[in-house]
Amino acid sequence: MKKHNFSAGPSILPQEVLKQAANAILNFNNLNLSLIEISHRSTDFVAVMDKARALVLELLELENKGYSVLFLQGGASLEFLMTPYNLMKQNGKAAYFDTGAWSGKALKEAKLLGDVNVVASSKDKNYNYIPKVYDIPSDVDYVHCTSNNTIYGTQFKSFPKTDALLVCDMSSDIFSRKLDFSQFDLIYAGAQKNMGPAGTTLVIVKDDILGKTGRQIPAMLDYQVHISKDSMFNTPPVFPIYVSMLTLQWLKDMGGIEAIEKKNIAKAKLLYNEIDNNPLFEGAAAKEDRSNMNVTFLLTNESKKERFDKMWKEAGISGINGHRSVGGYRASIYNAMPIESIQILVDIMHKL
């Protein structure tokens, strides 16, 4: 039976990407060798890395604007540490938005290296909204925010204006919507939502912000080291990067971010409309901050739970149980999710 995969991450990827990836495991570029058994310094893999990096800049409209692209390891979790290592001055200070569990982990690591100023938090309401009133101190080295909060289903619709460097963890909504990406100085994102499989982290960093902290940075945590080696300071995660490249090419071929944003808006609208119009359901996040990637919702009548769970399981839907800290349901509707799958979920909600 066809599955409708609403997993929060690792998550759905385009079917044609999966087919190409499987073929490359058996015979890559007709080399009669597997993608995963050739040297990362071979012409064939260097071309993959170069193409992936170029596609990122092209899709985000950041070409020739002084940004470097890296495909690293360790997920956003390691970026939580690399960010302060690379940007926080000795005895420095940074401003953090606390909009969920991942923001909290990010600021915890930054505290190891300097002062952290939490400029705003939505913890008071279990992170179900994005704070809009805040003051950013003028003396911070950078401002950090999490654009989309996977667990709670909230999303920044606009970003802080600041003279300090602006850093954004875009793990769960990168490549999903048009933004002026040049407002950010550092963007990072684990691949496993909108870009590829788990195992690589995309980093987009403005070159001229680096090398200014006076810190001794361990090699693997130093963006300048990785940039100087074209993202191959050490053996890169070949397969996750290859699949990311294929997914970025898929996105470009369908018209890029402008085209996918239209689809994403239509998909989110379809589901939120049902949530708002069906008395059996309610949204978990504040309406104006709702994420177009992760739709969190609750049953208003728990007695319907058994029937609802049975219905979606029978329809081949998977991955929509809510995170334990919110409860209810979470439908992750990333770029590769077809609207037809959402329609199936909506039909079930309607029939409940």
Place this chain on the structure above:
Amino acid sequence: MKKHNFSAGPSILPQEVLKQAANAILNFNNLNLSLIEISHRSTDFVAVMDKARALVLELLELENKGYSVLFLQGGASLEFLMTPYNLMKQNGKAAYFDTGAWSGKALKEAKLLGDVNVVASSKDKNYNYIPKVYDIPSDVDYVHCTSNNTIYGTQFKSFPKTDALLVCDMSSDIFSRKLDFSQFDLIYAGAQKNMGPAGTTLVIVKDDILGKTGRQIPAMLDYQVHISKDSMFNTPPVFPIYVSMLTLQWLKDMGGIEAIEKKNIAKAKLLYNEIDNNPLFEGAAAKEDRSNMNVTFLLTNESKKERFDKMWKEAGISGINGHRSVGGYRASIYNAMPIESIQILVDIMHKL
């Protein structure tokens, strides 16, 4: 044409593993979902992680001896930093063997956190041997060595006896030979030689050595954090871990390390015999320290180079150019390399 893949890493993997990996990309465990689009917390993937960790302990005969197994990210390069973070006391000291480029990178990172005592180095002869005379100071927190030096083709045949903790980077020869693995307190290895694709790092660590440095360790660099989360503190590199599990199962099925060691000895012998008996070739490493994984050799008559290169290329051999810092040739003959491929290389050398 069938290829004979002598790449130093990423490198050859068993054909049946590649087939299973390709199938899992399309449909994993008959879930009608790809391995790379399901949650890492799903029952199906947790079973993969658990099995991979159990197979490591079983194959190395380390069950019930107080070791934990982790599959992390960042390669040996990140372990170069994690080792001192986890084991070097505040104002501490560590002893390092300098037996090649990777040892050098390891000790460079350790210097960021404390005193490094280089107890022995083979740099004087371009790392073509393993130092055997050395004194390890009694007050070091740990001793670090690199069991196999991929670039130079040397290999520790026995390991330092010390009362300090013994740490070993086994990236390029783990699972290739019988050793008393319980002599080590911490073993780490990038997967991309003998275990799987690039993108995961195996760490085997004795639990009771941790938590004793008095350091504040960033979460992602803290072995205790990863152990407490069963190697899923953050999203693990799903695909590289799955392929590693398949390769470990392949190794177990063929009789484990004892069986593969016999094959590896026979394979190395075949190639070294040709090098020693053919006046056109000479080995690059000291005989008693020769690696059974990476066989480095040189032409004694450079005028034969063009003909030799043409011959092996025509035979479908790839990946045997030597590293630029040694020159000549390097045949990497990891576990998955069949002796038939080595015979083809030997035949060409013989006919030259």
